[in-house]
Amino acid sequence: MAVIGLAGMGTAARTVLPDEADAYTNFCGHTYTTGNCPHPTGLPRVNRQGLPLRAGDGHPVDDLGRPIDAAGYPVDHHGRMLREPDGEPLAPAPRSKVCPAAGEAHGLKLQTEGSWYRCCGGRVRRLMDCCGYTSVRINGDAALTGYCYAGRNVFCVQYYETMAPC
Amino acid sequence: MLSGLAVCAALTAVIAGVTGAWSPCGFSMVETIGTALGDERRAATLAASATFALGAMLGGVLTFGGLAVLGHLVSHRTAGLREALGASLALAAAIADWRGVKIAPQIRRQVPERWRWTTPLPLACGLYGILLGLAFTTFVLAFAVWALAGISFATGDPLLGVLVGVAFGLGRALPVLLMAPGFNHGGDGARRLDGMAGEPRMWLGLRRLDALGLSLCAVFLSGASASAAVLANATDPSAGGGQLAWQRVNGPGQLRQRSGRMIALPGSLPALGGSRIAWQGGGAITIADPISLATVATFPAAGVTALAVSDGWVVYRAQAPGGRESLIGVSLLGAATTRPIATAKSAGEIGRPELDGAEVVFAESGPRRSAIELVDLATGARRPLRVATRNAALLNPSLLGGRLLYERVDRCVQQLRIGSPTGSRGERVLLSLPSTVALDPGYQPGYEHHYNSASLCPNRGAGRGAATRLGPSALSATAAYVTVIHSNSSHARVISLSR
Numbered sequence: 001m002a003v004i005g006l007a008g009m010g011t012a013a014r015t016v017l018p019d020e021a022d023a024y025t026n027f028c029g030h031t032y033t034t035g036n037c038p039h040p041t042g043l044p045r046v047n048r049q050g051l052p053l054r055a056g057d058g059h060p061v062d063d064l065g066r067p068i069d070a071a072g073y074p075v076d077h078h079g080r081m082l083r084e085p086d087g088e089p090l091a092p093a094p095r096s097k098v099c100p101a102a103g104e105a106h107g108l109k110l111q112t113e114g115s116w117y118r119c120c121g122g123r124v125r126r127l128m129d130c131c132g133y134t135s136v137r138i139n140g141d142a143a144l145t146g147y148c149y150a151g152r153n154v155f156c157v158q159y160y161e162t163m164a165p166c
Numbered sequence: 167m168l169s170g171l172a173v174c175a176a177l178t179a180v181i182a183g184v185t186g187a188w189s190p191c192g193f194s195m196v197e198t199i200g201t202a203l204g205d206e207r208r209a210a211t212l213a214a215s216a217t218f219a220l221g222a223m224l225g226g227v228l229t230f231g232g233l234a235v236l237g238h239l240v241s242h243r244t245a246g247l248r249e250a251l252g253a254s255l256a257l258a259a260a261i262a263d264w265r266g267v268k269i270a271p272q273i274r275r276q277v278p279e280r281w282r283w284t285t286p287l288p289l290a291c292g293l294y295g296i297l298l299g300l301a302f303t304t305f306v307l308a309f310a311v312w313a314l315a316g317i318s319f320a321t322g323d324p325l326l327g328v329l330v331g332v333a334f335g336l337g338r339a340l341p342v343l344l345m346a347p348g349f350n351h352g353g354d355g356a357r358r359l360d361g362m363a364g365e366p367r368m369w370l371g372l373r374r375l376d377a378l379g380l381s382l383c384a385v386f387l388s389g390a391s392a393s394a395a396v397l398a399n400a401t402d403p404s405a406g407g408g409q410l411a412w413q414r415v416n417g418p419g420q421l422r423q424r425s426g427r428m429i430a431l432p433g434s435l436p437a438l439g440g441s442r443i444a445w446q447g448g449g450a451i452t453i454a455d456p457i458s459l460a461t462v463a464t465f466p467a468a469g470v471t472a473l474a475v476s477d478g479w480v481v482y483r484a485q486a487p488g489g490r491e492s493l494i495g496v497s498l499l500g501a502a503t504t505r506p507i508a509t510a511k512s513a514g515e516i517g518r519p520e521l522d523g524a525e526v527v528f529a530e531s532g533p534r535r536s537a538i539e540l541v542d543l544a545t546g547a548r549r550p551l552r553v554a555t556r557n558a559a560l561l562n563p564s565l566l567g568g569r570l571l572y573e574r575v576d577r578c579v580q581q582l583r584i585g586s587p588t589g590s591r592g593e594r595v596l597l598s599l600p601s602t603v604a605l606d607p608g609y610q611p612g613y614e615h616h617y618n619s620a621s622l623c624p625n626r627g628a629g630r631g632a633a634t635r636l637g638p639s640a641l642s643a644t645a646a647y648v649t650v651i652h653s654n655s656s657h658a659r660v661i662s663l664s665r
Contacts, residue, residue: 024613024614025614025616026608026610026613026614026615026616027609027613033617035619036617040603041605041606043608043621055610062533063559063576064601064603065577065605066602072532073512085649085658086402086413086435086472087471088472088514088518091514091517091531093531093536093559094532094535094536101557138617
């Protein structure tokens with residue numbers, strides 16, 4: 001009976017729960033179809049503060065998409081500070097939180113609100129809704145409530161890769 | 167401020183437009199507007215002349231402005247080739263027009279005559295104007311028309327295209343405006359038209375004027391296309407008095423005098439400005455005459471990493487042992503007044519200074535803000551000229567004669583821009599390169615992708631970025647200079663661009 005019960009649960013789970021490769025849109029963990037928040041390098045990966053990270057390796061990047069060190073200076077793939085031909089370090093550039101920056105680009109006041117967590121690639125991934133008082137999402141069609149509060153709707157989405165294994 | 171090429175092309179376009187008066191449509195327009203109505207309806211004639219002129223200019227803008235926009239959309243990597251081809255076309259057309267070669271290929275079509283009878287005259291004339299302004303819908307009376315189309319495309323400068331279009335339309339309208347209103351009012355419009363019809367040498371004379379204009383355009387275009395590697399292994403350009411100085415990578419400063427003579431300077435980080443040249447070496451800054459290199463002044467300065475000079479001031483960036491950098495101004499007039507301009511905790515935050523008289527411009531960059539700052543050394547007043555708090559870096563400014571040259575870099579594109587110091591309205595992009603950063607496609611492979619275009623760039627795709635980035639710049643009266651640096655090495659060259 002237990003075996004039959006487990007098999008039944010598995011079937012039910014397969015029916016109800018999304019399969020990684022089929023049900024997620026744009027990146028693992030993202031259900032529904034709201035588009036990515038604009039991000040310097042593409043996929044909307046951010047750190048805990050909402051600042052942009054390169055999706056492939058989690059390296060911090062500035063608003064120009066350049067990998068940077070802790071002080072904000074551009075670095076090469078070995079982590080060495082990049083320099084001008086005259087030896088001066090390359091100038092740092094602004095680094096902005098992805099969600100409010102998306103709002104500024106679209107004339108909205110946006111903030112990160114509710115989240116959901118899913119297992120992606122052996123790590124727990126936090127899917128973060130970028131919310132505001134808007135009836136239109138970045139796709140150009142009607143915005144959904146998602147995990148936003150107090151009448152706000154999801155304008156675009158971003159994610160944070162936790163260190164928790166799954 | 168219009169470039170020499172734009173002015174030259176516009177003047178040529180006016181003349182090319184006037185040559186169109188010798189076409190069947192050109193004669194028909196004067197007759198249609200001037201004789202179809204009696205003297206008592208002179209107001210309608212004037213209205214028809216006005217709509218014809220406006221239509222002709224609109225048509226010109228559509229053709230020449232459209233071609234320029236098309237050229238603008240084509241990859242900037244081919245700009246040099248396009249300008250070279252444009253120069254060749256202008257030269258070939260100039261020769262043909264000078265020699266009065268028969269126009270070929272010819273467009274043997276005319277505007278629809280029925281409009282004259284089926285629509286109100288001002289409307290019909292407006293439509294006729296558009297067709298004639300479009301330049302290639304009816305007979306073409308000068309090779310200059312073809313050449314101007316090529317020049318508009320080659321430059322990829324929409325402002326130039328619009329200017330050429332307006333000028334061409336004006337040229338097409340001028341004969342009508344001059345002759346039609348006086349045609350039936352005791353004026354001499356009819357006599358002038360007869361004179362035109364009987365004197366084709368006037369047309370040939372105008373084609374020769376076009377030839378001269380096109381030759382000048384070819385010269386300007388050749389100058390623009392000579393923006394290949396002007397100076398190899400070079401960075402930190404500085405221009406003044408028809409001379410150019412730069413820092414040779416891992417070598418001494420260099421000076422190219424107006425005569426073309428190249429000189430290795432006895433120091434590094436050379437700067438030109440006013441009637442002075444400056445360099446640093448041996449713990450001191452030397453100010454000299456750029457022709458004789460005779461020393462005018464010298465003063466000690468340690469840790470100098472950048473330099474700018476004018477007749478009245480020297481500005482240098484100095485680095486302290488801990489990495490802290492300062493920008494300091496020193497007056498060269500009378501008592502050597504020292505004026506602190508800016509300080510930063512780390513190197514790289516204060517960009518290379520450039521001086522224009524007593525005004526110094528420099529970039530100030532950090533994780534929260536990127537700005538082009540101007541400080542008036544005479545008063546100490548400071549004001550930001552351009553500021554970005556998100557999504558862009560503003561770098562490497564130069565200031566000369568009320569024009570600001572600087573670079574704007576975002577995740578998609580690197581642009582060298584020139585405009586007024588007071589605002590970005592009317593700014594022009596002199597050079598545009600794709601950004602150097604690697605971009606992912608905005609979705610993970612294996613997953614559905616629905617809407618993910620927010621992070622995409624219109625000018626480039628995913629993957630590795632451009633191999634070159636823009637570096638320090640300089641501005642002279644006729645050209646802009648910019649350092650182009652290979653992303654993963656210290657290879658750098660200075661190129662020049664027509665302003």
